[in-house]
Amino acid sequence: MLAVTLFFASCKDDDPVTTPTLYDELGGTAMVSDPNNAGTQIEKGRLGIRSVVDSTIFIIAGDSRLTKFFPVLLSEVGAGNLSGFAVLSKNLTDFISIGAGAKNYTYNGKNMKDAHDPAKNSRMALKAANVDMDAFIDDVVKGAKKVGVPDAQIAKVGVVLESLRADIVQQ
Amino acid sequence: MKKRNKIIIISLSSFFLLVLITVIHIILVVDTSPVENGNIQLTRVDLKEDINENEGRPIQTYLRNIEGVTQTVLNTTDNNIVIGFDNNVTSIAKIGEDLNNRYPDKTTMYIPTAAEMAGTCPVINRNTTTYKMIASIKNIL
Numbered sequence: 001m002l003a004v005t006l007f008f009a010s011c012k013d014d015d016p017v018t019t020p021t022l023y024d025e026l027g028g029t030a031m032v033s034d035p036n037n038a039g040t041q042i043e044k045g046r047l048g049i050r051s052v053v054d055s056t057i058f059i060i061a062g063d064s065r066l067t068k069f070f071p072v073l074l075s076e077v078g079a080g081n082l083s084g085f086a087v088l089s090k091n092l093t094d095f096i097s098i099g100a101g102a103k104n105y106t107y108n109g110k111n112m113k114d115a116h117d118p119a120k121n122s123r124m125a126l127k128a129a130n131v132d133m134d135a136f137i138d139d140v141v142k143g144a145k146k147v148g149v150p151d152a153q154i155a156k157v158g159v160v161l162e163s164l165r166a167d168i169v170q171q
Numbered sequence: 172m173k174k175r176n177k178i179i180i181i182s183l184s185s186f187f188l189l190v191l192i193t194v195i196h197i198i199l200v201v202d203t204s205p206v207e208n209g210n211i212q213l214t215r216v217d218l219k220e221d222i223n224e225n226e227g228r229p230i231q232t233y234l235r236n237i238e239g240v241t242q243t244v245l246n247t248t249d250n251n252i253v254i255g256f257d258n259n260v261t262s263i264a265k266i267g268e269d270l271n272n273r274y275p276d277k278t279t280m281y282i283p284t285a286a287e288m289a290g291t292c293p294v295i296n297r298n299t300t301t302y303k304m305i306a307s308i309k310n311i312l
Contacts, residue, residue: 036211074215085212
């Protein structure tokens with residue numbers, strides 16, 4: 001009788017096996033210390049994504065193929081005020097975290113099409129072409145490798161980025 | 172006289188309506204949520220000669236020892252080093268001065284020109300009264 005009960009219990013439909021999201025694979029909602037903000041905690045999945053984003057932004061800022069899109073990234077702001085880096089890091093981390101499966105954050109920015117249209121986003125200097133998107137993906141891969149993201153996860157990020165190409169490339 | 176008053180009333184109403192629409196638009200688009208890397212800023216030093224990893228490493232080490240510098244990334248294709256720093260501790264001018272003392276005539280700090288900046292919108296200054304007012308209104312809403 002016990003064996004029959006266990007058999008049916010193990011086959012119950014209300015306990016489905018869930019596939020881990022990319023966010024889960026990067027550490028999910030487990031809280032860890034934020035290395036950039038002493039005394040504060042951050043979800044491990046978000047920290048992983050922010051590390052890739054920040055590493056990528058550093059690479060973009062030195063990449064002559066892409067700097068034309070981001071002059072605000074290297075402009076000086078006064079002490080204590082937000083830099084272009086801080087805001088781009090936040091927006092990209094919010095956006096990618098949600099795309100990767102985060103539940104506890106929101107993205108308040110524009111949709112991808114409007115965000116990459118200079119007529120609708122004054123922080124976008126020019127329309128992007130396919131060659132610019134290729135350079136961006138190349139820099140994301142370099143940024144992810146630099147912070148030690150395994151190839152399998154990099155490939156998943158690549159799939160997400162490719163799915164956005166039609167909205168981002170506008171010339 | 173009546174016609175003139177009517178024109179004045181319509182003009183003033185239109186003006187205040189446009190001001191109200193602008194204020195609502197600003198409140199909606201300004202993001203007041205906390206920013207994790209709030210004090211980190213980037214700058215870039217351009218190297219005047221072609222450089223490889225081995226030649227660039229001592230310059231990176233020197234930069235990383237400057238107080239307030241948090242990270243550096245060497246780009247040997249474009250001959251530059253991107254520097255992250257805490258803008259409460261140091262500034263682009265201070266880093267440039269230190270670098271020029273150590274490596275005279277080898278480096279230039281990249282500063283975007285006014286023409287380059289004209290094409291983009293700067294980040295809102297969170298120290299301004301305007302921003303503080305918007306944040307207060309958003310908190311109430």
